[in-house]
Amino acid sequence: MNYWRILIHPRLTRMKSENNTPKACRPQNRMSCTQDVVKTPTSIVFSNKYNKFMGFTLEERQRLNIHGLLPVCVRSPQDQMYVFESNFRSINTNIGKYQYLRIMRQSFERLYFKFVSEHVTEVLPIIYTPTVGMACMVYGMLYRGMSGVYITKYDRGHMVDVLKNWPDSKNVKAVCVTDGQRILGLGDLGANGMGICVGKMELYTALGGISPAKCLPVCLDIGTTNKNLRDDPMYIGLREDRITGKEYEDFVEEFIQSALKAFGCQTLIHFEDFATPNAFKFLEKYQDQCCYFNDDIQGTAAVGLAGLLGIQRITKIELQDHVILFCGAGSAMMGLTALLKKELQSRGLSDEELTKNLYVYDAKGLITKSSQEIPGNIADFAKDMPPIKSLEEVVEKIKPSIIMGATSAAGLFTEKILRTMAASHERPGVFAFSNPTNKAECTAEQAYKFTDGRAIYSAGSPFPPVEFNGKRLTPGQANNCFAFPGIVLGVMTALAVTVPDEVYLVTAHTLSNVPSKEDLASGKIYPNIACAKDVALEIAVNVCQYLFDNDLAQLTPVPDDIREYILKNEYQLDFSSSTTETWDYPEMKPNPKPNPTKEQKQK
Known part of the structure; x- marks a missing residue:
């Protein structure tokens, strides 16, 4: 009898077998079947480029098949930033x-x-x-x-x-x-x-x-x-x-x-x-x-020249009338002196006129006509005067109104040097470019203290504000981040063929004009670091304009509004939906049934 039932009624045996199978393992209806679901690989969803972490919405988690791989909490962009910030600030070093x-x-x-x-x-x-x-x-x-x-x-x-x-x-x-x-x-x-x-x-x-x-x-x-x-x-x-x-x-x-x-x-x-x-x-x-760029030479030069132009704005004294002492004959100073020379040439000065008040000092002393192995274009600034080894003696001799250092020699600008400058000039300019902080030629506190708070001070690295005679003095930061992001953005946007020196003059003038009259009144010749993104955009727009005007760009057609074009194409910091958009279609007519030919009917 059992054998007959199996032959005649196989469904009975199948039903009995299914009844002994755990419910979770039994075949489900077609709507819940996952064998045909095309899954986005988890490695892509959680890759560096696409990972929103806990910013994925619940719908995105389900559609991307990552639901359950994250806690149920969904964090807004503000929440994510708060967590990021809290972790960052909790670290002591x-x-x-x-x-x-x-x-x-x-x-x-x-x-x-x-x-x-x-x-x-x-x-x-x-x-x-x-x-x-x-x-x-x-x-x-x-x-x-x-x-x-x-x-x-x-x-x-x-x-x-x-x-x-x-x-x-x-x-x-x-x-x-x-x-x-x-x-x-x-x-x-x-x-x-x-x-x-x-x-x-x-x-x-x-x-x-x-x-x-x-x-x-x-x-x-x-x-x-x-x-x-x-x-x-x-x-x-x-x-x-x-x-x-x-x-x-x-x-x-x-x-x-x-x-x-x-x-x-x-x-x-x-x-x-x-x-x-x-x-x-x-x-x-x-x-x-x-399309070549050296930030140590050209970016630093643009930032340094912007600082000099800022001092010109504060003191109302033209650059060619300032006595400027450059300390160091490395790439930074060689680039800066070359760019300053171009700036002064653009003002109509002869080579003799523009080098008259510019002095260079290196590890061997003041660069003079008798100096040996003068590097690069520094020879243009060699003076016809006796050699002087001591920097303090050089300052005493020429009484510079501006001193700029890129030597990595911490403490090079001594109390005597700073006091000598302050005795000769109402607003002496002091630039300590060397990085990191412990390599700076002098600190902000030293510059303000030894000049009775009158120095226009900037450094390559950040220094905290200084309290002096009841005033809060905020040092400027002559940071290359004010130059190279904007230069690069402008050059890449315009698809520049080459990057001529004039681009760095454009950069320097743009940067020098960012500080307001109120900033200048407080001795600030560089903007706050928080403004660096806005500065980059201004520089990029002006660099682009120069490249377009001088047929050095390959982007066609030239945008009607360069600023709008740049903003439209910038990298988006905010996430959009991680799933593609869907939309409704009207109900489609069914395909017509095929009309077989006479031969097909016969077959």
């Missing part, structure tokens, strides 16, 4: 904050840039000077994964392949490259110099609104002369001595050509922290060949 930001950058790209953009004053000293210098010294310990491309001397002949290994290589439009030989005032840090390029390009995005997908940090790892690094078990670069001479120059040439081949001839190539002789050599070689 700057290096600790740097580590936290590296982790967040690797995991939540857009949230990270939104945080940096909205908290520039707090975050800039961490991802940029002065903390980035300390971070580069121990970069191997802080390294948290892929942040750029390393090209070694053993990659000759294969640089294009290495560059194209970058996951987003098809979108790259700008490269920031270093060989790590002169990191700030810290010397040869080899492969650890990658931290500088990463920080620079993050400000491309946070301040310039340039998509991070377009930015590629690169480190040319060709060894290091720093024996301590080579012996450091945590060092991440080649443990070999640095290559030099023709081998080195050929290596850089191959990199330039490889970058242009990999990413296109319009790619901006930004050189950063190369040793002074090499920096000027490559600037002279490549500036007219491609």
Whole structure:
């Protein structure tokens, strides 16, 4: 009987089997079947580029098949920023904050840039000077994964392949490259110099609104002369001595050509922290060949000239009538003196007139006609006078109204020097450009104290406000972040062929005009760091206009409103929906039934 039932009524046996199966494992109706659901890979949803973390709405979580992988709480952008800010501020050390930001950058790209953009004053000293210098010294310990491309001397002949290994290589439009030989005032840090390029390009995005997908940090790892690094078990670069001479120059040439081949001839190539002789050599070689920029020379020059123009605004004394003493003959001062010379030439001064009140002092003393091995264009400023070794004696002799230092010699501007300047001038200008903070030629407190609060003081790194005789004096920060994000944004927007020196004059004048009359009255010649994003936009608009006016741009057609065009194309810091939009369609007519032919009917 049982055998007969199985043959005649198989459904009875099937029903009995199903009744013994756990309910959760029984086949469900078609509406709940998941075998045909196309799932977005979780690795993409939670990738650095798309990850909203707890900002995904409940509908997005369900549609993207990540529901349950996050707590039920949905955080608004303001909530996310509050959590980010609370964690950041809870960390006591700057290096600790740097580590936290590296982790967040690797995991939540857009949230990270939104945080940096909205908290520039707090975050800039961490991802940029002065903390980035300390971070580069121990970069191997802080390294948290892929942040750029390393090209070694053993990659000759294969640089294009290495560059194209970058996951987003098809979108790259700008490269920031270093060989790590002169990191700030810290010397040869080899492969650890990658931290500088990463920080620079993050400000491309946070301040310039340039998509991070377009930015590629690169480190040319060709060894290091720093024996301590080579012996450091945590060092991440080649443990070999640095290559030099023709081998080195050929290596850089191959990199330039490889970058242009990999990413296109319009790619901006930004050189950063190369040793002074090499920096000027490559600037002279490549500036007219491609879209090339050296921030140490040209960006610093633009910021420095903007400061000088600011002092001109405060004192009402023309630049050519100021006695200016430049301390240091490295890339920063060589770039600044060259740009100042162009500015004065544009005012109709002869070479003799424009160099008359400009003096240069280096480690060997005042640059004079009898000085040996005068670097670069500094020879134009050599004076026909007896050599003077002591900087205090030089100041006593020429009585400068402005002194500018980029020497990495902490305390170079002594009490005697500052008091001498104050005795000769009502509003002496004092610029301590050297980074990081502990390398500054003098502190803000020293400058104000020894000039009776009358100094117009600016530094390369941030200094806190100083209370003096009941007044709160706020030092300016002559920070390159006021220049290079806007320069880069303007150049990339216009698709510049090359970047001539006049672009940096445009940048300097734009920056010098940002401080209001009220700012100038309080001695401020640079804007607040919080305004850096607005400054970048102003510079970009004016740089674009110059490039268009002088047929140096390839963007066509030329936008009717450059500012609107830039804002329309900037990187969006706020998330939109993570799912595609849907819309209703009217009910479609059914497909007509086929009308078989006579032959088909017969078949």
